[in-house]
Amino acid sequence: MPLSHLLRSKGLRATPKRLSIMKILQSCTGPLTAEEVRARVADVDLVTVYRTLQSLHAAELAHEVRFKDGVMRYELSGGHHHHLVCTDCGVVEELEACDVEPLEKKVLKNSRGFKTISEHALEFFGLCNKCA
Amino acid sequence: MPLSHLLRSKGLRATPKRLSIMKILQSCTGPLTAEEVRARVADVDLVTVYRTLQSLHAAELAHEVRFKDGVMRYELSGGHHHHLVCTDCGVVEELEACDVEPLEKKVLKNSRGFKTISEHALEFFGLCNKCA
DNA sequence: ATATAGATGCAAATGAGTTGCATGTAATTC
DNA sequence: GAATTACATGCAACTCATTTGCATCTATAT
Structure with missing residues (x-):
């Protein structure tokens, strides 16, 4: 299933920035912080990244993880691990x-x-x- | 071993506030946030609580835990659990x-x-x- | 093409945790 | 038990992750 359909199947809009953010998450091996995502996507406000990651998590398209630094990290849901x-x-x-x-x-x-x-x-x- | 000796055995001073903080940690069932500790100890600055909890952790007298809210919590080290x-x-x-x-x-x-x-x-x- | 609910950006706020510095005090030494 | 000294405390100000308000924009449905 393409990313845009995944989003729409959860009632979320398939906007270019959202798709970029998801592609970045997809391409990285580990979970990323909002700041790390922002640094890898062209012209995105950090607030948008935060809201997008929250939406993805609320729609169960992304997992949240916290390592010892206490910063929230996100990764696309590819099964529990x-x-x-x-x-x-x-x-x-x-x-x-x-x-x-x-x-x-x-x-x-x-x-x-x-x-x-x-x-x-x-x-x-x-x-x-x-x-x- | 009394709390004051525990502290001194780790090279830390047994001050009244430190002892109060440790007693509070001891008396509570679950780990506490710095703010929760401050609310239970008379006349302590929140900064002192933070520094005390860090010292206790550095001396391995306290464990650090983070639940889903991302806030650090502390409890006296009574074995790994x-x-x-x-x-x-x-x-x-x-x-x-x-x-x-x-x-x-x-x-x-x-x-x-x-x-x-x-x-x-x-x-x-x-x-x-x-x-x- | 239009309408509309949801998405975005900017600025400002929040809240946990930290740091600098002056003052206080536990523990050591004589 | 008084002096010394390194550690402890309080206050103010700061940092950094995350959130919120509000105006603007745009994907999607009609």
């Missing part, structure tokens, strides 16, 4: 498998105070081959 | 067991680009009994 982040240079490696579901089930079963678990956030931090 | 957070009311339940280590080993083994994994962040989000 987690990341391995280098604490030295910041390189990000995507992990295909999630494998947290069994843990999640166990956590819910052992919980006294919770009825449902809908989400989880998991990130790994370490040193990449270069920085080690 | 994770949290279950209610997305509605914000209640936090602590999870005794971690159980991520085997996953971590597997992730490192499967990784092409990383040599070591030193840390991970894992939080679960759902609805507590009250809010469900």
Whole structure:
């Protein structure tokens, strides 16, 4: 499905800037901050980037991730997954498998105070081959 | 070990405000933001709270956690663990067991680009009994 | 072509967290 | 137990990510 159809299928308009932003997200290996997106798209206001990323996330077309710096990052939703982040240079490696579901089930079963678990956030931090 | 000795063993001074801040952290079930700490301690500047929490973390006396709002929270280090957070009311339940280590080993083994994994962040989000 | 709801840009505001600097005080030394 | 000194605190001002208000613009439906 082309990006423009994806957007329209969620009730969002397929504007040139939106498409550029999505293409950038698509072309990068790791999740990007609003500022990183702005630096890669010609003539976009940072506010527009913020609003676009929020819209994409609200429409479930993008995931939100926060690494240790606390800055929000976005990536196109290509299935649920987690990341391995280098604490030295910041390189990000995507992990295909999630494998947290069994843990999640166990956590819910052992919980006294919770009825449902809908989400989880998991990130790994370490040193990449270069920085080690 | 009393809090004052804990501090001194890490080369930090046992000042009244520091002790108050630590007592508050100790008495609360979940991790607290700087602002939440300030609201519970008499006559402390927010800056002092920030600096104190950072010192405690640097000395490994406190853990840092970030939930979905992106705000940093602190809790006294009582062994590594994770949290279950209610997305509605914000209640936090602590999870005794971690159980991520085997996953971590597997992730490192499967990784092409990383040599070591030193840390991970894992939080679960759902609805507590009250809010469900 | 027109209408309209949604998208964009600019400026200004918000809110978490930080920094510089002067003052205060815990811990050490005599 | 008084003096010394390095660390701790408070205040004001700052930075930086993110948000909001408002006027303008434009993709999409009619």
